[in-house]
Amino acid sequence: MAKEKKDIISRRSIIKAGVGLGALGLSSKSLLAKEANNKNLPPNVPEWTETLGDGVDVNPYGMPTEFESNVIRRNVEWLTASTESSVNFTPLQDLEGIVTPNGLCFERHHGGTAIINPVDYRLMINGLVDREMIFTLDDLKRFPQVNKFYFLECAANGGMEWKGSQLNGCQYTFGMVHNVQYTGVKLSDLIQETGLKNNAKWVLAEGSDSSGMTRSIPIEKIKDDCIIAWAMNGEALRPEQGYPIRLVVPGWEGNMWVKWLRRIEFGDKPYMTREETSKYTDLLSDGKARMFTWVMDTKSVITSPCPEKPVLQKGIHQIRGLAWSGRGKIKRVDVSLDGGKNWKTAQLHSPVLEKSLTRFTIPFEWNGEEMLLQSRAIDETNYVQPTIKELQNIRGVNSIYHNNSIATWLISKNGKVDNVRLG
Amino acid sequence: MLDLGKYIIFSLLSIFFSISSFSETRKFNIGKIATKQEVAGWDIDIRPDGLGAPKGSGDALSGEEVYAERCASCHGDFGEGIDRWPELVGGSGTLSSHDPVKTTGSYWPYASTIYDYVYRSMPFGEAQSLTYDETYKIVAYLLNMNDIIDEDFILSNENIGKIKMPNRNGFLLPDPRPDVKNLNGNPCMKNCNTPTKIIGKARDIDVTPEDEKS
Numbered sequence: 001m002a003k004e005k006k007d008i009i010s011r012r013s014i015i016k017a018g019v020g021l022g023a024l025g026l027s028s029k030s031l032l033a034k035e036a037n038n039k040n041l042p043p044n045v046p047e048w049t050e051t052l053g054d055g056v057d058v059n060p061y062g063m064p065t066e067f068e069s070n071v072i073r074r075n076v077e078w079l080t081a082s083t084e085s086s087v088n089f090t091p092l093q094d095l096e097g098i099v100t101p102n103g104l105c106f107e108r109h110h111g112g113t114a115i116i117n118p119v120d121y122r123l124m125i126n127g128l129v130d131r132e133m134i135f136t137l138d139d140l141k142r143f144p145q146v147n148k149f150y151f152l153e154c155a156a157n158g159g160m161e162w163k164g165s166q167l168n169g170c171q172y173t174f175g176m177v178h179n180v181q182y183t184g185v186k187l188s189d190l191i192q193e194t195g196l197k198n199n200a201k202w203v204l205a206e207g208s209d210s211s212g213m214t215r216s217i218p219i220e221k222i223k224d225d226c227i228i229a230w231a232m233n234g235e236a237l238r239p240e241q242g243y244p245i246r247l248v249v250p251g252w253e254g255n256m257w258v259k260w261l262r263r264i265e266f267g268d269k270p271y272m273t274r275e276e277t278s279k280y281t282d283l284l285s286d287g288k289a290r291m292f293t294w295v296m297d298t299k300s301v302i303t304s305p306c307p308e309k310p311v312l313q314k315g316i317h318q319i320r321g322l323a324w325s326g327r328g329k330i331k332r333v334d335v336s337l338d339g340g341k342n343w344k345t346a347q348l349h350s351p352v353l354e355k356s357l358t359r360f361t362i363p364f365e366w367n368g369e370e371m372l373l374q375s376r377a378i379d380e381t382n383y384v385q386p387t388i389k390e391l392q393n394i395r396g397v398n399s400i401y402h403n404n405s406i407a408t409w410l411i412s413k414n415g416k417v418d419n420v421r422l423g
Numbered sequence: 424m425l426d427l428g429k430y431i432i433f434s435l436l437s438i439f440f441s442i443s444s445f446s447e448t449r450k451f452n453i454g455k456i457a458t459k460q461e462v463a464g465w466d467i468d469i470r471p472d473g474l475g476a477p478k479g480s481g482d483a484l485s486g487e488e489v490y491a492e493r494c495a496s497c498h499g500d501f502g503e504g505i506d507r508w509p510e511l512v513g514g515s516g517t518l519s520s521h522d523p524v525k526t527t528g529s530y531w532p533y534a535s536t537i538y539d540y541v542y543r544s545m546p547f548g549e550a551q552s553l554t555y556d557e558t559y560k561i562v563a564y565l566l567n568m569n570d571i572i573d574e575d576f577i578l579s580n581e582n583i584g585k586i587k588m589p590n591r592n593g594f595l596l597p598d599p600r601p602d603v604k605n606l607n608g609n610p611c612m613k614n615c616n617t618p619t620k621i622i623g624k625a626r627d628i629d630v631t632p633e634d635e636k637s
Contacts, residue, residue: 076632081497081507085547111544126462134461135454142453168625172632192450204468210550212543214468263465272471274540278531281594287519289530291594297601307625331608339619343612372619382608383601387617390603398523402600410621423622 068094073104074171079160084112085211087154089175092301092322093308097349098149098179098357102233105178107240108154111210114260118244123228127204127266130195137244140228143185148227148250149356151324153177153296155253155280158403161388165421170306173407173419177324179357182248184229187222187264200266204273205247208262215256216270217249221294225250228261251326251355252294253401255280285396296326298385299404300333300360300377311366311415319346319364322357325379330358332378337364339372339408339422340387346375354380366411372422373409388421467543467551471533473584480579481560483567489557490564493546502526502568512568515589528569532594534578534586538562559583 040046064071073088080086087108090100107113118137126132157176160166167173203222207213217226227248230237237243242259249256255275270276270292282290300323305311323330329352334343346362360375377385388405410420469475481489491500499505502512514524527537542558544550553561563578566586572578578586611617625631 070634074632074634076630078630081509082547111547111550124457124462124465126457126466131449132457132462133454134457139454143451164623164628165625166628166630168628168631173625189451193452193454206465206468210544210548212467212550214539214543265466265468267470269470269472271468271539272533272536273468274536277533277536277594278525278527283518283523283525284595285519287523287593289518289594290598291596293598293600295598295600334610334612340617341615341619343610343615376610378608378610382606384603384606384608384610386603394602398521410624419625420621421623423618423620 070094071104073106074175076167076172085110087156087176089171090178091171091308092175092177092303093170093306095303096320096359098322098351098353098359099233100178100180100357102180102235102238102241105152105180105232105238105241106154106176108176108254109209109211109240109259110213113240114207114209115239116208116244116260121244123245123261124263125190125194125266126263128197128200128268129191129266130197131193133194135190137230140185140230140245143189145183146186146227147181147183148248149179149181149351149353150248150250151177151179151296151355151357152248152254152257153299153324153326155255155293155296155401158405158407159400161405161407161419162392162397162399162403165419168307168419170301170303170308174301174303176254177322177357179324180232181234182227182229183231183234184227184245184248187226187228188224190228190264191223196266199268202267202270204263204265204267204271205256205258205261206263206265207242207258207260209260213255213258213275214271214273215258215275216273217256219266221249221252249294251296251328253280253296256294280401282395282399282401285398293402296324297402297404298325298327298330298377298379298383299323300330300375300385301407302335302373302375302409305373305411305417306409307417307419310417311411313415314366314368316363316365319362319373319375321346321360321375323348323360323375323377324355324357325377325381325383326355327383328380329354330377331380331382333358333360334376334378335360335362335364336374336376337371340374340376340406343376366415368413370413371411372420373411373417374406376406389423467539469535469539469542469583471535471584473535473580473582476535476538476580476583477555478580479555479559480577481556481558481563482577483560483563483572483574486560486562486564486567489553489560493553493557494561497547502565511565515569518590518593526569527565528571528589530590530593532588532591534562534566534571534583534588537565538583 071094075088090106121137123135154176203217229248245261246259302321304320323333333346335346336343346360349359352358410418497508504510511527514526514529517524559578566572567574
């Protein structure tokens with residue numbers, strides 16, 4: 001793959017067959033039945049009953065059991081030139097509910113994870129404000145706080161699938177999304193402290209990591225619901241998620257949620273940073289590119305069964321999945337077992353929150369025949385998740401970003417599940 | 424009328440006070456005022472019109488040496504890109520092809536963005552180590568390699584906002600989405616006319632990473 005010079009967001013084509021590492025591993029390994037130890041099964045008394053376990057001083061910070069050690073973020077080595085400017089993926093196929101555990105939230109950064117001692121942290125607000133100011137972390141925590149669940153999705157999630165099915169996994173095709181509860185201060189409250197000039201129309205958010213990540217955000221969004229967050233799921237941000245402070249831009253593409261946030265500048269025009277010109281612009285087939293495509297459109301995925309979660313036996317199973325929309329709440333999710341010819345409406349599980357992952361389930365019976373599983377989300381604006389063909393007809397196949405199309409999982413007669421493209 | 428007049432005056436006063444309390448007084452009294460020096464050290468961004476560009480200059484002739492020393496090990500001597508590191512030069516006329524090559528020359532709409540990005544984050548792993556002049560030189564070298572300026576053109580804070588990039592008009596605003604057919608929340612549920620033939624399998628492409636065998 002060395003001859004490929006592209007990075008993840010300019011990856012352009014389906015990789016030729018025969019190159020790479022073999023796609024069968026995850027699912028074929030999962031198919032192997034794990035043998036139980038009869039000594040632990042009734043009527044015998046299992047070994048963990050007959051002995052004492054660890055005391056309360058063994059795990060001051062608890063970690064998942066060793067038996068779940070396969071539930072990890074994974075990366076695709078050939079996507080990028082270096083792991084410091086790269087991405088890994090959330091293992092959606094192994095998660096339940098709507099909360100992504102902090103250690104499993106996908107990482108995307110452009111200069112590695114910055115390590116910041118919170119006593120050295122400063123947030124600067126400058127530009128078209130009445131007072132240019134600097135806040136410490138303790139300062140920020142003195143403001144009124146909000147606690148909100150939001151999904152964060154990279155605009156390139158599914159970007160490798162524009163031309164065809166390329167990666168055989170739920171994790172690799174949908175895993176650039178996570179959903180946590182953020183704690184922080186609303187930017188609209190911070191603005192009250194600095195004041196704002198009348199001609200302040202745009203914000204530049206800037207990270208303090210080695211990439212100095214910058215994005216322009218319109219003032220309306222800043223005043224609406226953006227948050228300066230210091231906590232996720234009840235604890236401090238993880239280093240790889242921007243500790244001690246990240247920007248939260250609900251419903252908009254993840255690249256704008258600047259991590260290790262050091263500066264917010266108010267201006268009267270957009271700044272046209274590298275990330276909003278040469279990247280995160282959507283190239284159409286005529287060579288023109290859409291710019292400032294911020295909102296993440298309605299999307300859904302079946303997280304089980306999926307390529308990593310084959311169907312191990314005949315009979316009743318539960319289809320599980322996630323749906324989300326950058327425009328509001330999920331209203332409905334339909335599921336098809338026959339490639340989109342017929343649909344049934346799935347059950348949504350509470351809480352159904354705006355701009356948050358929403359869990360859906362629906363039972364199905366597998367009798368050993370082939371099935372083509374699809375899910376299709378509808379949000380409260382009545383937007384219906386499209387097929388890839390609909391998107392391709394409008395945008396071509398070079399767009400990379402904002403692929404929110406319906407995916408298809410093929411269940412084969414042996415129970416294996418594949419990422420396939422229909423046409 | 425009198426009452427109405429009082430009401431209007433009262434309303435105007437309220438508006439005045441609410442505006443002034445928003446813009447002239449601090450509601451929480453948290454944080455400190457930033458000094459000009461503090462702001463100057465961190466405010467490194469440059470806008471397309473050149474706003475924020477620091478004083479300095481450089482041309483492509485002197486930029487070649489800086490580029491060779493600080494950039495070429497990843498991006499190649501001629502901006503062609505080594506291994507998977509981005510190519511910076513060429514790609515003209517490819518944007519509507521099946522294999523678009525998006526470089527500073529073929530795709531980037533503003534020269535200011537190149538300066539801003541190179542200064543803030545390059546060389547990779549040595550961010551903000553270039554001088555202003557070195558940065559102008561590197562940008563001039565890239566612009567020259569992309570046939571946008573002559574090799575002796577002196578790029579500076581005075582003119583970086585006036586460079587005309589080839590793809591300046593290649594971007595569309597505003598975002599037209601939702602751009603798919605509006606089904607108004609009522610998509611087909613039964614016997615839908617949709618193709619169900621499998622035309623591709625990720626398994627056959629065979630590029631999915633495999634967990635290491637334990």
